[in-house]
Amino acid sequence: MSLIIRCPICGKRSAYEFRYGGEDKGPRPDEDSLTPESWCDYVHMNQCVAGIQKEWWCHRDGCGLWFTIHRDTINNLEVQHPEAQS
């Protein structure tokens, strides 16, 4: 694996130091109107974008922070300014 991730605290580091936390799907659904189906959709239904995706990473072997980055899933590179790409 040769992904480089920019941690907001520690800077650019090898992806070996990080843990993937899935797509950024937004906050959990509201608990009051939650049904088993809507929860299941939230947990398991992913966009699986072929292209630039916003996702969570944790700098496990560093500062421990959870943060989001944009990554191009086609070439497995972090994208710093996704607005400029689209």
Add this chain to the structure above:
Amino acid sequence: MNRLEKLPTLRINPAHPISFTYKNKTCQGVSGDTIATALYANGIRIFSRSLKYHRPRGLYSLDGESCNTFMEVDRIPNVCAETTRLRDGMTVNAQNVKGTPEFDLLGFLDKLDWAMPAGFYYRSLHKPAWIWPIALKQVRKAAGLGKIAPDFHIPGKYDEIYPQTDVCVIGGGAAGMSAALAAARQGLRVILLESRPWLGGFFDYRTVEYAGGVPLYRRARDLVQQLEQTPNVRIFTHTAMIGAYHHNLITAFQKGTETDHFDERYIEIQAQSIIVATGCIERPLLFENNERPGVIQIGCAHRLAYSFGVLPGKRAVFSVGHDLGIEAAIDLFDLGLEIPCLADIREDGQDAYLVARLAERNIPLLRGWIAVQAHGKTVKKATLSPIDGSQQRDIECDLLVASAGMTPVTAPLSLLQATLSFDDHTGFFLPIKLPPQVHAAGRLLGLTNSLSIEASGRLAGISAAADCGRQDVSKLNEAREELSRLPGPQRGSKLVTAPLKGRKTFICFDEDTTVKNIRQAIQMGFDEPELVKRFTAAGTGPGQGGIPGHNLPLFIAQTNSDGDVKTKATTVRAPLVPAFIATYAASKHDMCKRTPVHDMQEKAGGMMRRIGVWQRARYFSQDLSCREEIENVRNNVGMLDASTLGKFRIWGPDALKALQRMYVSDISRVCEGKIKYSAMCNEDGCIIDDGVIVKRAENDYYFTTSTGRAGSTVEWFRYHTRYDGWNFYMVNLTDVFGVINLAGPNALRVLEKVADTYLSNEALA
């Protein structure tokens, strides 16, 4: 055998002898030797027998391009003797031999080559079907490389490192060193990889003038000194690149010296920019018996003398295709090697200065001549002929120095996805399109002039610095101009084969593939190099195409009657150099945690076992059923070391909210100073952890987790609250506190003895 001790280029120390065992006899080498050079110095000429025909094979190159010198060393098979340093007490043996390398009982197989045409086992050994398992057994017995004992455990120390750098330079010759210096002077971190045990490449062993009266080897040592004085350059010698991956990730492995803490180590380098300056190897000359012991390449002969102090023979015929061959002949003649003649494939274009020096020494230069056959089990005689085959001349010799020309080491560029194309002028596969942040420099571009080679290195170094944000336009233009003023790529030599059937003309040594086999494959309709490679196995051996890599596509393009076939290189794949699996696995850093009562438990006879990151006592009795231990806990009292459990404090305004989200129970119902047992679930509702929660104060809790999840609990809490922005703090106290679990009917009575307050079930409720 006497070593040449006075040469200033030597890489050995003749004052430090090393003894080793070969064929149960003690031999002497010296410090700095490889296994192969030490054996050669001891007069060993036949190192092994070949894969299929059991032909004798000897030292041919010094960089492990073929498996000719693969040997069994300290019970490890397939050790490349050319690239492995000699160590005191080594036990070396030949492999794939029935008898001795000199007299192999299976040597008769060489006469049976007519029965083994290209792809014979694909075509003939499957009808009837029952014949294959029988044939397989016999083939396995006769052919192959070394054998490993099933119970063999590889000894040695293995390690791994993962350095990051701005610029990674592959190849520590003049171009690579110049590139590393140029990039480092822009203030960048540089890693320099060199597969040989020392830097210097083609400069290292040569005494011809570099410039201003300075010999090449002196210039190389100057560059090394400059590099060593540059603190932002990290040099890895005896480090072969094995792979290149996406995003400029380079993998390599390094062989350690006596003073290193490892025997081999795996290196994974993350670089912003890469410079490939791997230089050239020699393209083997194709003639009958071209792989006989006694036939060696120019660089091998030259370096044997000038780096290792071993005069490679007494009387040597040269058949070469480039100026380095003439230079080597002059240098070796001056050391006392008798040279009856030097045949050069080229009709013209030789360096006039070198030709004059040949004439001074009365060495006849045969322009447009080529070796067509070597005679003897080890070379006794060579037959030379003009390229048109109009006449033949036999010359007695004990060494035939043969090389058709140079061939660039492009494998790293191919792995980095560079586009290579055959260039008619140099006869090289040259990079015509490089991926971003990859540069090429030096001799592999076809440059032969020493100053041009260094200038191309400097240009690559400055270009790589620009990739890393150190743009220096004036320096870049300066380097470009400098290079353009110097001589460009030199004309390379064409593929010339002796006018023979090629029954014993080997295009691939590792797989015993002859020119005749290639012709057979082409006649059967395999026109593409990739197909011929697979059908004849040429280039699939451990040398990874080092010997046939260039000749095969050239030969196919020349031989194919359709005439429309472009010269195409075959695909290169990692690993470029064979490395032990042990090196990939690296060492097992067995780091564990010990609880505060570890020593006490061990003294009490506790059997310690690994549980996650911890060492923990599993049981205390010799009796494996542990009946006594269990009964004592049931009927009396027992003590368990529970220090490995995860222990945390969580506090802050939103601490309770976080706990409520993580635990299945209602934590708000826990009163101050009280304890509650509960469980955690994952998002699918499966229980993943359990433990107790103690309320210390308002929004201040202490809780425990299982041993296995202690490491990921903080990460888990933060993940599940990542959208909320809650304000709470967590501290992992797992290593801070020891924990004792008391159990059994008498637990309370034991606890009362150590506690300073009155304890009862009622008081605890």
